[in-house]
Amino acid sequence: MDRFGWVPSVGGNISVRLDAERIAITRSGGRKGFLTREGVMVVDLHGASLTEGGRPSAETGLHCQIYRAFPDVGAVLHGHSIAATVLSRVVEGDGIVLSGYEMIKAFAGQTTHEARVVVPLLDNDQDIDRLSGIVAGRLNGPVPGYVLRGHGVYAWGRDADQALMHLEALEFLLDCEFQARKIN
Numbered sequence: 001m002d003r004f005g006w007v008p009s010v011g012g013n014i015s016v017r018l019d020a021e022r023i024a025i026t027r028s029g030g031r032k033g034f035l036t037r038e039g040v041m042v043v044d045l046h047g048a049s050l051t052e053g054g055r056p057s058a059e060t061g062l063h064c065q066i067y068r069a070f071p072d073v074g075a076v077l078h079g080h081s082i083a084a085t086v087l088s089r090v091v092e093g094d095g096i097v098l099s100g101y102e103m104i105k106a107f108a109g110q111t112t113h114e115a116r117v118v119v120p121l122l123d124n125d126q127d128i129d130r131l132s133g134i135v136a137g138r139l140n141g142p143v144p145g146y147v148l149r150g151h152g153v154y155a156w157g158r159d160a161d162q163a164l165m166h167l168e169a170l171e172f173l174l175d176c177e178f179q180a181r182k183i184n
């Protein structure tokens with residue numbers, strides 16, 4: 001994620017499921033491109049810390065919500081790419097429509113570039129409990145991720161490899177839309 005420029009400064013957060021009740025998640029405020037073991041702590045599926053000292057990601061609630069909603073999800077990634085940040089501020093409404101891109105097939109169930117998939121787009125909110133309540137109603141689509149307006153992308157998968165593969169596909173598609181709008 002750092003190599004692609006998706007976790008600038010202290011932006012972004014990363015988690016993996018350890019077992020049915022615990023996740024490992026990055027601490028709040030760390031530079032995720034320079035992550036060490038000390039930069040990670042353990043919380044339960046409701047975000048309560050199981051590690052002494054320090055504070056888990058300020059967005060832990062959004063990670064926990066995805067793990068609670070999808071028992072087969074093993075990793076959640078969140079980044080702050082320029083494409084997602086800028087595009088989400090110019091797209092109106094509650095979704096970013098993607099169609100005609102071969103890369104759509106990176107998402108399970110998509111067999112043709114002619115498909116029309118909508119990436120959920122939600123207004124950013126500093127109240128993570130309130131935001132996760134709103135996100136909850138938008139998790140049933142074909143895209144394993146969503147975009148927070150002016151903020152960044154969340155993506156997930158059965159393990160860290162698949163979550164990164166999904167994030168790469170999503171970021172690629174958002175960047176295509178971003179570049180296309182620049183040309184237009």
Ligand SMILES: CSCCC(=O)C(=O)COP(=O)(O)O
Nearest residue numbers: 010011012013028029057058
């Ligand atoms: C300048 S980044 C602001 C917070 C944020 O959006 C983020 O992704 C990082 O927050 P964390 O608490 O996980 O470090």
Ligand SMILES: [Zn+2]
Nearest residue numbers: 011012151152
């Ligand atoms: Zn963020």
